Amino acid sequence: MDDPITTQITREVGAWEGVTTAPHRFGGIEFLVGRRELGHLHGNSLADSRFLCACAKQLVAEQKAQPHHIMPESPGWVSVVIRDASDVANVIALFRLNYERPWVSGQATSR
Numbered sequence: 428m429d430d431p432i433t434t435q436i437t438r439e440v441g442a443w444e445g446v447t448t449a450p451h452r453f454g455g456i457e458f459l460v461g462r463r464e465l466g467h468l469h470g471n472s473l474a475d476s477r478f479l480c481a482c483a484k485q486l487v488a489e490q491k492a493q494p495h496h497i498m499p500e501s502p503g504w505v506s507v508v509i510r511d512a513s514d515v516a517n518v519i520a521l522f523r524l525n526y527e528r529p530w531v532s533g534q535a536t537s538r
Contacts, residue, residue, distance in 0.1 A: 432471040435515055440522050458522060465525045474507045474518045476525050
């Protein structure tokens with residue numbers, strides 16, 4: 428992981444309580460809390476994350492994300508293209524938003 432963008436995102440997100448990192452099945456790195464995936468990186472150029480559909484639609488409407496790069500109709504999945512280091516903060520914020528969902532903190536009783 429010699430790339431500064433991947434290193435910065437992995438260092439930040441991986442430091443959050445309960446977060447682990449693992450190789451992603453389609454390449455790259457995934458960020459997990461237990462068995463739940465917060466999102467994953469495809470190298471230093473793309474991040475994917477899944478939200479409730481309404482939240483995903485809002486993120487796309489606010490141009491904080493775009494529909495999933497391969498399957499744009501997949502429910503809740505969004506992508507963020509990482510062009511350079513200026514996009515890192517948005518990717519970290521996206522993963523943080525997913526991290527702070529009630530299921531992560533134990534606030535949710537069912538889904």
